[in-house]
Amino acid sequence: MAPMRFTSRFDPRAGAADLWEYLREPRPYRWPILAVSIAIPLAGVAMLTQESHFRPPDAPKVNFISTFAEGRSDEEIRQSNLVNQQRKEAREAEREELRARKVEAYKALGRATGLDVDEMERQAQIEAAREKAIAEARRRERYQAGSALDLSGD
Template sequence: MRFRTRFNAVGGISDFIEQWRRPTPYRWPILAASFLVSGSLMFWVTQEKYYYPPEQPEVTYITTFAEGRTDEEIRQSNIENQRQKDEREAEQARLLERRRELYKEVGAATGLDVDAMEAQIEADEAAEAEAERQRLERLFGEREDRSETTVETDSE
């Protein structure tokens, strides 16, 4: 049996023509709706959008320093900034100490053993500092050991 004889389009085309020739009242609106739907779908599918990369911004640098400062002016400015920083840190330390004193007073007024709590806090802070020192020693001590061994091998 041949493939061509099994699937013959002549019968289908003749049936379509016969149905098309029948006088149906909604033939043209249905045909228009069919074209509109399939045309809209094809239009939507075949659109290509291209997004351009954004333009590079124009950078304007704003500086608060004078254009032609001398090294001495820079040094004086650095000294003044360091003085202000030291004053701020001293004020923060003073406020922190005042806060600790107030907490001690409140704790003593409520019947807590403030001295034992302070000793425990100091012990915890000392343990944390020692752990951090050991961690840094392990990290940087290995580097120093390696650099010493490389120096020793180079000198030999």
């Protein structure tokens, strides 16, 4: 048995001739189909051959800014905390006063339009109490569940 040559079975010239004959036949959309057929693999190869090198980000530079004087004593810290607490309480009192005035303005508007604002206020208080009770019950339930987990984990 004579050895077969590899080139005799797979002749690229015959394949190219067949392709050229196929392309020469008048078919509708042959050029757009050929262009898309060539563009898709070329786009894939182009995407795969691109390399990206990402450098790691620079470490953040932290600058500590302190508005407090260096070397404050404990008493100075305590006094500044007291002053800040008084400012906070004054702001909260002012907000509460504004809220109360707003409520009174809405009540006056409601009375002027013929609404029973006292009944509406009672209903709102009942609803607020109900929501508070529900929140308290949930808090207790979570606390008890957490305590049970702590005890069982020992």
